[in-house]
Amino acid sequence: MNAFPTSSFAKARRTLSVLALLAALFSLSRGAANDVGLEYRIKAAYLYNFTKFIEWPPAPAAMSEAPFVLGVLDADGAAYNIIKESLRGKSGANGHPIVVRHLTGLDAEASACNQIFITRSSGLDGAQIRKWLDGQPIVVVGETTGFAEQGGVIGFVLRGDAVHCEINLAGAQRAGVKLSGRLASVARLVHETR
Amino acid sequence: MNFVRFFCVGSSAGVSLLKKSGTALLIALCCLPCIHGQTTSTSSAAGVAASAEAADDLTDLSLEQLHDLSISAASKHAEPLFETPAAVSVLLPVDLERAGSSSIAESLRLVPGLHVIEALPDQWNVGVRGGNGIQSTKLLVLVDGRSIYDPFYGGVLWANAEVALPDLARVEVVRGPGATLWGANAVSGVINVISKDARDTLGGIVTIRSGTEETTQAHVRYGAQLDSNTWIRVYAGGASTEGATGQMSEDPKSGYQEYRTGYRSDTVLSADATFTSQFDYLNSRRTIDGDTSSMQTASFLTRLQVANFAGGEMQLQVYADYAKEAAGRSDLGGESSITAAVNEQNKDFDVDLTHHLHFGVHDFTWGGGARLTDNSVQNTENLQMDHPRLETWLVNFFAQDEVALAPTLKLTAGTKVEYRDTIGWEPLPNVRLSWIPNARQMFWAAASRAARAPSRGEREVLIRTATLPGSDTSLPIRMELSGNENFGAEMNNAFEAGWRWWPSHRFQFDLAAYEFIYDHVRSFDTIAFLDPGPPANLVYRAILDNDASAQTRGLEASWKYRPSDGWELNGGVSRQAASTRNMTDNPIVAADYWTPDWLWHVGSWWQLPHEWEFSSTLYGVGRTPGANLPGYLRLDVQLVYRPRPDVELSFGVQNLGDPNHSESITGNALPSTEVRRDFYVRAQWRF
Numbered sequence: 001m002n003a004f005p006t007s008s009f010a011k012a013r014r015t016l017s018v019l020a021l022l023a024a025l026f027s028l029s030r031g032a033a034n035d036v037g038l039e040y041r042i043k044a045a046y047l048y049n050f051t052k053f054i055e056w057p058p059a060p061a062a063m064s065e066a067p068f069v070l071g072v073l074d075a076d077g078a079a080y081n082i083i084k085e086s087l088r089g090k091s092g093a094n095g096h097p098i099v100v101r102h103l104t105g106l107d108a109e110a111s112a113c114n115q116i117f118i119t120r121s122s123g124l125d126g127a128q129i130r131k132w133l134d135g136q137p138i139v140v141v142g143e144t145t146g147f148a149e150q151g152g153v154i155g156f157v158l159r160g161d162a163v164h165c166e167i168n169l170a171g172a173q174r175a176g177v178k179l180s181g182r183l184a185s186v187a188r189l190v191h192e193t194r
Numbered sequence: 195m196n197f198v199r200f201f202c203v204g205s206s207a208g209v210s211l212l213k214k215s216g217t218a219l220l221i222a223l224c225c226l227p228c229i230h231g232q233t234t235s236t237s238s239a240a241g242v243a244a245s246a247e248a249a250d251d252l253t254d255l256s257l258e259q260l261h262d263l264s265i266s267a268a269s270k271h272a273e274p275l276f277e278t279p280a281a282v283s284v285l286l287p288v289d290l291e292r293a294g295s296s297s298i299a300e301s302l303r304l305v306p307g308l309h310v311i312e313a314l315p316d317q318w319n320v321g322v323r324g325g326n327g328i329q330s331t332k333l334l335v336l337v338d339g340r341s342i343y344d345p346f347y348g349g350v351l352w353a354n355a356e357v358a359l360p361d362l363a364r365v366e367v368v369r370g371p372g373a374t375l376w377g378a379n380a381v382s383g384v385i386n387v388i389s390k391d392a393r394d395t396l397g398g399i400v401t402i403r404s405g406t407e408e409t410t411q412a413h414v415r416y417g418a419q420l421d422s423n424t425w426i427r428v429y430a431g432g433a434s435t436e437g438a439t440g441q442m443s444e445d446p447k448s449g450y451q452e453y454r455t456g457y458r459s460d461t462v463l464s465a466d467a468t469f470t471s472q473f474d475y476l477n478s479r480r481t482i483d484g485d486t487s488s489m490q491t492a493s494f495l496t497r498l499q500v501a502n503f504a505g506g507e508m509q510l511q512v513y514a515d516y517a518k519e520a521a522g523r524s525d526l527g528g529e530s531s532i533t534a535a536v537n538e539q540n541k542d543f544d545v546d547l548t549h550h551l552h553f554g555v556h557d558f559t560w561g562g563g564a565r566l567t568d569n570s571v572q573n574t575e576n577l578q579m580d581h582p583r584l585e586t587w588l589v590n591f592f593a594q595d596e597v598a599l600a601p602t603l604k605l606t607a608g609t610k611v612e613y614r615d616t617i618g619w620e621p622l623p624n625v626r627l628s629w630i631p632n633a634r635q636m637f638w639a640a641a642s643r644a645a646r647a648p649s650r651g652e653r654e655v656l657i658r659t660a661t662l663p664g665s666d667t668s669l670p671i672r673m674e675l676s677g678n679e680n681f682g683a684e685m686n687n688a689f690e691a692g693w694r695w696w697p698s699h700r701f702q703f704d705l706a707a708y709e710f711i712y713d714h715v716r717s718f719d720t721i722a723f724l725d726p727g728p729p730a731n732l733v734y735r736a737i738l739d740n741d742a743s744a745q746t747r748g749l750e751a752s753w754k755y756r757p758s759d760g761w762e763l764n765g766g767v768s769r770q771a772a773s774t775r776n777m778t779d780n781p782i783v784a785a786d787y788w789t790p791d792w793l794w795h796v797g798s799w800w801q802l803p804h805e806w807e808f809s810s811t812l813y814g815v816g817r818t819p820g821a822n823l824p825g826y827l828r829l830d831v832q833l834v835y836r837p838r839p840d841v842e843l844s845f846g847v848q849n850l851g852d853p854n855h856s857e858s859i860t861g862n863a864l865p866s867t868e869v870r871r872d873f874y875v876r877a878q879w880r881f
Contacts, residue, residue: 034265035265038263038265039265041250041252042252042260042263042265044252044253045252045253045255045260046257046260048253049253049257049260052759053257086251086252086253087253090253158265159391159393159394161264161265162261162262162263162264162265163260163261163263163265164261164394167839169838169839169840178838179838179839180805180836180839181805181835181836181837181838181839181841181842182257182801182805182836183257183839184836184839184840184842184880185257185258185261185287185288185291186257186258186260186261187839188394188395188396188397189397189839189840189880190396190397191397
């Protein structure tokens, strides 16, 4: 990539991109636009906290040194990058290092995760996710409307300009995980719609 | 949603003044240097380009901190409270839970500079920055923007300011005058109790608390979604306190019972507009030494918030309020005590409009409102009002602008102009300056003028406070207290400054200093005359006047420190002094300017294994020089067991170290009880 394009076409393109940047900044000021980067960094921090406030069923002895695997199901990879960067070098409960993997679908690689974050861009619906889960000890976290009510364990909700959580205890029970009471201070409980 | 919105716009929604000016600043900064790739530290927190490299490690935050962060790109600082040029504290539900508070008034002990007195079962007196008589006359208390203020007493009845803990969003406390945005009576402070949006209280919750002080509290709430864009919650609750040691007698027949019910609904009208409606009803009864008084209040409030209205955010609020009080007896002191029963009815109808917009480097808020109050007090033998029933109007306009003078310097100037029947037109200006050199610390200073409007009682009442029988050599004597139709507003010229140092997410320190100069303060002139009767009486009458003055000054500090994930510490300390001139010795009046010389607290919370948590808070109240009262210490401890998100069990002791003590500073002048050690159990279940 040439940082200083000299052709007139390239100059025009550079001017346009500068203008686009200014326009983007102006549009930030007008409405209630949210900082998407910050939104995913907050969600990454929540996902990190969930590893400490949720108890998974005990792993077989051979796996006790295994890292904690967080899968991010993300169509374009933007959320995955932010989350991976935020959790670089972090460890979950009992010192298990956290590994962040990019998932492209609900497949065998997804089954190897302890926790999966399903982004808006993935386009999956609650029924598909629930069917695939079928009692696996995986905590699925989503950010689409009504995610927890459709069977996910935790859903992120945007209330105004803050990120809150919804918890589905029935979903947690099916996955065999135990949620800490501390989560009640930042989450509200929802009931499944089916 | 965050304090700054409250302070500038006066409600819990709408984008804040300061956040918007942060955006204006960003544009100002970036339009010039951004092409050269320069950014300053103040602009790094916002903007799409900067977010990926911002140094903040959010995994360092506690769950509760994450819950409160703002992702609005307009914020320079993810915690906008940081930028506010005022002495502000926010109490979150988690703070009240950990302190084991059973009421909102009690939780205010956690704010430096606030002196909280438990005077009677469920009757609290709260003084901000000096002075804590029976009435909290200079403190404006709001619930969701609705004023809780009794126009007859000129004070706050705290039972009206309760929101059950599961439905509470937060309590915002501004120490210092808030007159420009809130009008007269916001003289020493403003407290806004904000309830949660109905969307945040779905499902059911039951809470029961029971203590050895024979205090029992119960609360039930259920919230649901009615249709695709309406949510509603309904609640019912009650409390009962039996028996307390009175200062004046050991009569066990003292107690308090209350019942409450109400609802709140929130409707999303469009992407930009929300409509809220709330109804609350309270019925309470208090018995002291066999005499019973009762109170019923009902209020209905509606609010419309529009995010894109004529270039900014708009809020329109309309509410109607009804209160009925029947006081069985008010003991007004003296050797032969007199019963002065007060039967009062009060109706309020209030309309308020706020509009907030920004252009260029300006962040501008303006608005206005009107309130009609219909107050009637029944005349009795010992208490008479000039007008048994009085309708008064209150009309106000306000405007406030915040200008970025330089990248790190902001000036806020504004005024409210109020018209009240009792004091005519009153301008209430304020000016504030804030200097924010970086994202870790800021300095602010403010000067403002506030007024405390006269209450109905102060202008019209004639109370017989005592009678002494005659003898062979002297006539019977009658003592009276008289209002004055010319009694005017008490004024406060306030000067404040503060420093906020938040070096990391784990440590925060706030410091504030103030000097309040009160003028036209309530005083008494005493006259004596002969009332021919028959029967003949010698009358000593104390008439209210505005001849006194007072000064209070002080320093307040508060801090929070989170050494590790499972341990949090917090604390506050304040030092204050007051002096008065031309002030009577009568404690009912003079106590307004009495203050403990020190107030401090330190609290600690630990996460223990297996879902147990332990917290303890130690409070210290220094001696009150004016009343010559000693200070006291109070220790509260609590153990909480939270096995799952839907079940919670707490065990605690309030006032652990001390079997009982008196907190009231008016001594024997007014009924009060002693605060006793209380062992309690609290259970909460969500369904």
